[in-house]
Each structure stands twice: as structure tokens, then as C-alpha cells.
Amino acid sequence: NSTTVGSYLASRLEEIGMKHYFAVPGDYNLVLLDKLLENKNLEMISCCNELNAGYAADGYCRATGGASAVFVTFSVGGLSLLNAVAGAYAEDLPLIAVSGGPNTNSEAEFEMLHHTLGLLDYDYQRDIFSKVTAEAVTIHDPREAPTQIDHAIQTALRFRKPVYIEIACNIADAVTSAPNVRSFGGPTASDPLSLNAAVDRAVELLSAASKPVLVAGVKLRSFGAEANFQKLADACGYAIASMPNAKGFFNEQHSHYMGIYWGPVGTPGCGEIVDSSDLCLFAGGTFTDYTTTGHAALINPSKVIQARPNSVVFPNQTFSNVKLTEFLEMLAKKLKPNDGSMIAYNRIKEEIAPLRPGTPETELSTRQLFSRIQQMLGPDSAVIAETGDSWFNGMQLDLPEGARFEVQMQYGSIGWSVGATLGFCVGAPDRRPIALIGDGSFQLTAQEVSTIIRYGLKPIIFLINNGGYTIEVEIHDGPYNTIKNWNYAELVHVFNAEDGNGFSCKARTEGELDEAIKQATAHDGPALIDVLIHRDDCSKNLLVWGGHVAKNNGRPPRFH
Numbered sequence: 001n002s003t004t005v006g007s008y009l010a011s012r013l014e015e016i017g018m019k020h021y022f023a024v025p026g027d028y029n030l031v032l033l034d035k036l037l038e039n040k041n042l043e044m045i046s047c048c049n050e051l052n053a054g055y056a057a058d059g060y061c062r063a064t065g066g067a068s069a070v071f072v073t074f075s076v077g078g079l080s081l082l083n084a085v086a087g088a089y090a091e092d093l094p095l096i097a098v099s100g101g102p103n104t105n106s107e108a109e110f111e112m113l114h115h116t117l118g119l120l121d122y123d124y125q126r127d128i129f130s131k132v133t134a135e136a137v138t139i140h141d142p143r144e145a146p147t148q149i150d151h152a153i154q155t156a157l158r159f160r161k162p163v164y165i166e167i168a169c170n171i172a173d174a175v176t177s178a179p180n181v182r183s184f185g186g187p188t189a190s191d192p193l194s195l196n197a198a199v200d201r202a203v204e205l206l207s208a209a210s211k212p213v214l215v216a217g218v219k220l221r222s223f224g225a226e227a228n229f230q231k232l233a234d235a236c237g238y239a240i241a242s243m244p245n246a247k248g249f250f251n252e253q254h255s256h257y258m259g260i261y262w263g264p265v266g267t268p269g270c271g272e273i274v275d276s277s278d279l280c281l282f283a284g285g286t287f288t289d290y291t292t293t294g295h296a297a298l299i300n301p302s303k304v305i306q307a308r309p310n311s312v313v314f315p316n317q318t319f320s321n322v323k324l325t326e327f328l329e330m331l332a333k334k335l336k337p338n339d340g341s342m343i344a345y346n347r348i349k350e351e352i353a354p355l356r357p358g359t360p361e362t363e364l365s366t367r368q369l370f371s372r373i374q375q376m377l378g379p380d381s382a383v384i385a386e387t388g389d390s391w392f393n394g395m396q397l398d399l400p401e402g403a404r405f406e407v408q409m410q411y412g413s414i415g416w417s418v419g420a421t422l423g424f425c426v427g428a429p430d431r432r433p434i435a436l437i438g439d440g441s442f443q444l445t446a447q448e449v450s451t452i453i454r455y456g457l458k459p460i461i462f463l464i465n466n467g468g469y470t471i472e473v474e475i476h477d478g479p480y481n482t483i484k485n486w487n488y489a490e491l492v493h494v495f496n497a498e499d500g501n502g503f504s505c506k507a508r509t510e511g512e513l514d515e516a517i518k519q520a521t522a523h524d525g526p527a528l529i530d531v532l533i534h535r536d537d538c539s540k541n542l543l544v545w546g547g548h549v550a551k552n553n554g555r556p557p558r559f560h
């Protein structure tokens with residue numbers, strides 16, 4: 001029995017659990033979109049531009065834990081989407097980028113085409129995408145389409161990376177075989193000998209340590225190992241920390257959770273315990289300049305075991321082909337409990353006194369703003385923190401069990417959070433996300449608020465209006481860090497036009513903020529609060545972090 005290429009793709013996307021996809025039309029993908037629309041189990045979310053559609057797909061992956069898909073037109077659409085797909089690569093998200101492509105006859109007929117570079121080479125978009133995906137294919141032959149589509153989907157799910165599928169515009173409705181029954185598996189299993197040897201070595205070293213600690217890393221989620229980590233944490237009794245880009249992957253209400261390990265800007269007392277421990281097991285950690293605060297974190301490789309997605313790295317021995325999930329699971333069964341690091345932590349941990357509010361007329365500060373946001377959090381919250389001082393203020397929030405926290409710390413492309421909030425809302429309708437978006441970032445992608453309004457989604461957006469690029473100011477200031485102020489609250493009314501339901505207001509004082517939060521929370525629709533903050537009011541941690549990152553960026557060139 002048969003179907004069309006476009007319908008084949010739609011049924012496979014439905015089969016892997018997708019319920020929505022993001023799209024911007026163009027004459028290379030219109031027939032393809034018609035085929036997708038025939039599938040009533042998939043809903044199209046039309047976005048204002050392809051970059052934001054990609055950021056929305058990024059957020060959708062984070063919300064659902066599964067794959068997402070974006071449909072764009074050739075070149076003008078695809079090359080705009082590119083930056084979001086690169087971000088998905090950096091963040092290990094299975095985003096399926098689908099582009100319409102030139103008619104299969106064009107190149108052979110030396111036909112010059114619109115939207116292209118004006119050259120008779122139509123492979124360039126796939127070549128470019130091959131750099132930011134785990135697989136990039138062009139579908140010209142309907143008989144090959146099922147194999148190419150299935151292989152690309154399998155690659156995305158197995159390696160947790162984006163893939164690129166280009167479908168020639170005259171192939172989208174071509175006849176092909178209907179999908180055969182098959183499974184789309186996840187990661188492959190470990191090599192049993194290597195796995196056992198790695199676990200035995202870890203048990204030997206950890207059992208000999210007096211104050212071992214456990215640190216959650218960003219790859220825990222992308223490689224499906226959060227539950228295994230939780231089991232290990234419960235079994236070993238060690239003090240636990242999370243790296244900043246893994247915040248929320250481990251329950252912050254757990255009795256042995258110390259906080260965020262981020263060198264000098266981590267939770268007070270946490271960095272000291274990790275840095276002074278005689279053995280740290282990092283599960284899925286990444287040690288970039290940003291996650292180590294310009295390498296100011298005192299990570300001593302001779303005291304570190306790194307459990308990576310596909311290997312375990314000891315100070316002087318690496319075990320290859322060991323899956324993170326299986327390593328943590330097996331280790332949990334073999335480690336004897338040791339609360340040495342927890343005892344040490346309890347001796348030094350600081351009770352952070354809750355901030356006393358000012359008067360209703362007191363001008364707002366970031367600390368007062370975030371003490372209010374803290375009070376809003378519950379088990380079904382999801383905080384989406386944009387690159388900027390929001391990282392540092394968001395990082396200090398104390399997440400209730402079950403609350404989610406999203407940052408794009410590996411790629412850090414500002415503006416991501418607007419589309420990501422759209423996609424997260426679509427993917428997790430049972431949560432009301434709270435987005436922390438700086439004014440600078442917002443100005444790159446603001447128009448996707450109109451899509452949030454269009455689909456009746458209900459995030460609460462805190463637009464942190466400090467007049468510019470504060471995170472950059474603290475790394476390295478200059479006139480380029482000042483931006484033109486907008487009337488952000490008014491923008492929501494612009495996007496509402498005659499039928500939108502967006503709520504917005506400004507808040508300059510503590511009283512106005514309390515009132516704004518009350519109204520936004522009560523509003524049955526999207527809400528944006530334009531919070532006015534002094535240009536130099538940023539978290540202490542940003543000041544510390546900015547200095548270390550600037551110093552690291554400024555390392556002099558070495559010549560030999």
C-alpha cells in the first residue's frame with residue numbers, strides 16, 4: 001500500500017510522539033505543508049520567522065523530552081533557521097529541520113532559481129546544515145524517501161542531535177510506500193566488560209574516599225539518565241550539587257542537595273565542599289569557560305571521575321563504550337553509603353535570611369524582584385531563563401520538587417527564550433512557564449509574543465528592563481551595550497490588535513510589582529510585566545563571573 005512522501009514524514013513524526021510542528025511557508029514547501037495538514041493528529045504552529053520557529057522547536061523538545069520539527073522554505077527560510085538548529089546541536093536536542101527544496105529537474109536543466117545564490121549548485125543548504133546536524137539528507141527519489149526519513153529520525157533520537165531533511169518541492173506529494181512497522185530505538189547498550197570494569201574501578205576509588213560528592217551535569221537529561229542519577233544519590237548518601245546548566249535535573253528539595261556548583265558564583269558553601277572533596281563524581285558534566293566561571297572553579301582532575309554519555313574517565317584510566325544510564329544504575333547498587341561530605345557541608349552551610357521587602361513606594365531592585373518570583377514557584381512551574389543577568393538571578397531560585405528550569409548555557413544565543421517559551425508552552429500545556437527575559441535579548445525576537453497571543457498560550461514574562469546589555473557591561477563595557485528603550489507593555493497591545501488576550505503592565509516600585517504579579521497570575525492568558533531596573537543593578541554573582549570570564553577571554557596570544 002502507498003502514501004505520499006509528505007504524508008509518510010507526517011505519520012513517522014506522529015509515531016514518535018510529536019503532536020505539533022512549527023512552520024513558516026514558502027513556495028518550496030507549500031505542497032509539503034498541505035500533506036502535513038492532512039494529518040489531523042499533528043497541529044501546525046505558524047511562526048513569524050524561521051529563527052523563532054527553530055527556538056520554539058528547541059523549547060518543545062525541552063518540554064516534551066522528545067523530538068520536534070520545523071518546516072521552512074529553501075535558503076531564505078533554511079538559512080534563517082540555521083542558528084536555532086546550531087543551538088539545538090549544542091544543547092543535544094533532537095530537532096528535525098525540514099526544508100522544501102528545488103524541483104528535481106532544475107539543476108539538470110541549468111535552471112536559475114529564486115531565493116538561491118544565483119549559482120547552479122543547489123546542495124549548499126544541505127552542506128551548511130551538515131555542519132550543525134548529526135545527519136543531512138536531500139530527498140529526490142520517492143522510492144528512497146522512506147529509508148532516508150527513517151534513518152534521519154533514528155539518528156536524531158539515538159544521538160540526541162538535530163537532523164536536516166530537504167524534500168524537493170515536486171516530491172512532497174509523490175507516491176511512495178506506506179510506513180512499515182518498525183521501532184525507533186534510543187541509545188545502544190554498553191560493552192558489558194567495559195561497564196563492569198568501570199563500575200568496579202569507581203567503587204574501589206569512591207569507597208576509599210572520605211568525603212566523596214556527586215555532581216549532576218547537563219548531559220544527564222539529554223542522555224536520559226536523570227532517574228539513574230536520583231537512584232545513585234539516594235543510595236550513596238553523598239552531598240549532591242548541580243552544575244548551572246543542569247539546574248533542576250536533580251530535586252533541589254532532596255535532603256542531601258547543596259545547591260549549584262559554579263565555582264565562585266555557586267551556592268554558598270557548595271563550591272567549597274566540592275573543591276575540597278577528595279573525590280567528585282561528575283555525571284554528564286561539561287566544563288566550559290561559562291560553566292566553570294572562566295575556569296575559576298578549582299576542579300582538580302586527579303580528584304575527579306567523569307561519567308560521560310558514552311565513557312567513564314578516571315584520573316588515569318578511561319573506559320570506553322559505557323553508557324551513562326547503565327553506569328549510574330549499576331554503581332547505585334554497589335556503593336556503600338558515606339555521608340562524610342554532607343557532614344562537612346552542614347558545618348559550613350549558610351542559612352540565607354529571606355529578604356525583607358521595602359515599602360510599596362520603594363524603587364525595584366533585582367533582589368526584590370526575584371524574592372517575589374521565588375514566592376510564585378510551585379511543583380508545576382517552569383522557569384525559562386534567558387542569557388543575561390537572568391542566568392544569575394534565576395540560578396539562585398529554590399525550585400520546588402517537580403519544577404523545571406531551562407537555560408541555553410552552552411549556546412547562549414540571546415532571543416532564544418521568546419521562541420523557547422512559545423515552544424515550551426505548546427509542549428507542556430499543564431505548566432504555566434515563567435520567562436525571565438532581559439530587554440536586550442527580547443529585542444532580537446520580540447515578535448514571537450504575537451504567536452504566544454495567537455495560540456492563547458499563558459506564560460508570564462518578566463521583561464527585565466535595565467536599559468541594556470548588562471551581562472556584557474560586566475564583562476566589558478562600551479557604548480555598544482546601551483539599547484533604545486521600548487514601551488514593552490504597549491507592544492503587547494500592538495500584538496493583541498482586535499482579538500488578542502495579552503495582559504501587560506509596567507512595574508517600577510515594589511508595590512506596583514506586587515499588584516502586577518497579582519493581576520498577571522489571575523489573568524487567563526499571556527502576561528508581560530515590564531520591570532524597570534537600574535542599569536547597574538545586577539546580581540553580585542554576575543560581577544564576579546564577568547570578571548573571571550573577561551580575564552579568561554583576554555589571555556594573551558602565545559607565540560613560539
Ligand SMILES: Cc1ncc(Cn2nnc(CCOP(=O)(O)OP(=O)(O)O)c2C)c(N)n1
Pocket residue numbers: 386387388389390412413414437438439440441442464466468469470471472
Ligand atoms: C545572538 C546573540 N548575539 C549577541 C550575543 C552577545 N550578548 N550576550 N548577552 C548580551 C546582552 C544581553 O542583554 P539582556 O538580555 O538585556 O540581559 P541583561 O541586561 O544582562 O539582563 C549580548 C549582546 C549573544 N549572546 N547572542
Ligand SMILES: [Mg+2]
Pocket residue numbers: 388438439440441464465466467468469470
Ligand atoms: Mg538588559
